[in-house]
Amino acid sequence: MAEPVISSPHAESKRPFLTEQRRSRITAYTFISPFFILFSIFGLYPIFFTIYLSFFKWDALNPMKFVGMKNYELVTSDPTFWISFSNTLIMGLLGTVPQILLALLIAVLLNSGMTRFKKTFRVLFFMPNITSIVAVTLVFSTLFGNNGMINWMLSGLGLDSVAFNSGWWGVKIAISTMVMWRWTGYNAIIFLSGLQSIPTDLYEAARIDGANRRQQLTFITLPLLKPFIVFVTLLSTIGALQLFTEPYVFLGQSGTGSTRQEGITMVTYLYSEAFRNGFFGTAAATAVLLFVVTIIFSVLNMLVSSRMGGDTGGGKA
């Protein structure tokens, strides 16, 4: 950490009201104030208002009407909500787990001393992440079309074609693939920086002790990489729970299709409750439930990773 600039002891001498120290503090508060002002208006206040709103019946036009827990009852007794909940979890699992494993593999390969063209590979693997989700979804919707390339490949392998844009599993696999494509490289690069932060003399010592490649991986690489794995898993989980754009665009061809049950997610449900149906109260209740689910999953994530043991606090690079 840097040393304080102005508030060194000699600045606190007998001076009028606006001492140097006071002045520098006021300056600092002024410099950071835009964030806190904007966040209070567009971040903090909306969060509390969402919670408040979830106890009212409201269509955004007429006066609000207090209904207690009614919105929560309505939402939790709506089968579509539970479908959106399970869809979100299924697509989260399908998109996240293979993605993290693959990213780990790519990172280990890229980090290996014998890999050449490292920089080129890094750029190539990262490219998907700069594409907009809308563009990704549009491109993949051609690949996943009924006569698209993926089905052509499946038939080449002697498999039946899959209805990726209407089947219960097809839709989920297609959407998870889009998520995976956009984020695997990104996570691999994060893991790669994690791997590069591991001191090489650890490996040298292990080699002198006769550890082979697999032992090095399980006893040095994975434990030291753990903070990065925890972080990536956490971010991927939060991202997966907020899934919206991919299903909205992918299933939206007919104009109203984004609420189709194969691919409706919790955020899609929230969006259509509020901005299609005008039920702001139930939408707010959905937002609160989504937040609770997010917290539960983040805590689970932390618990699982701390039970796995190892070093969680050493993520400094």
Added chain:
Amino acid sequence: MSTVRLLKKDPDDLGIFGKALFYLILILGALVSIFPFYWMFVVGTNDRGAVFHVPPLLTIGNQFFDNFQRVLDKTDFFQALGNSLFVSSMVTISVVFFCTLAGYAFAKYEFPFKNILFYFVIATLFVPQQLGVLPTYVIMAKLHWIDSFKALIVPAMVNAFGIFWMRQYISTAVHTELIEAGRIDGGGHFRIFWNIAIPIITPAMATLGILNFMTVWNDFFWPLVVLKNQEHFTIQIALQQLFSNRDGLDYGMIMSATFTATLPLLIVFLLFSRWVIAGLTSGAIKS
């Protein structure tokens, strides 16, 4: 493979098969990463039936301008591109300025509650955007900002990631002695920031600018919520609208538009890839 490996004396040497497998996986992964970009261009340059050609058509055609003409007939593509350019630029200028200012204060000033306030900034990174979307919409309605660019620009004018990113950079790059020297010369706080700190940290500001521009350019959810009329659509909404037209999907047209909308970012990324990658992954690496 593993028995071969264990028999070797040097555990680093995977042998020719291992090496081949190594590169095979990497090259395959790289191909999967870049193929959709190429495919976008293939579909965008061929006629509308080409997308579901069996076997898949992999050669670039010459129909790009025909396809793109149909984009222009259907939607005001360049208007949307201009809207995105305007919104992204305004947000970026503001984000770079305010985040640098705040990051500088967090890095170089001492003030009560500094650490608590900074942790608070970091914590806001983990709050899902959807949690506050309804009241924010209501605020926008009250301000009569629905369907206006102000709704996109004002809430995004400063963000937590930018403050975090600038603070990390400033605390190592700007030496405290330099600021003290400026104080002794009688410079005011803002003048020291502007004339001494800013010239040193322009690389970090540029990176933040590029990252932020990309984020705003690619944003979909919030513009979808607040923009109502076609003349205000950002490019992402315009693309999605092309896709939701009912009269059969004209993929040649859609992909020519998608490619054109993706190309600027792709070029910027390839030019500044080192900075962009460092910036986008810094959240994970430094926290």
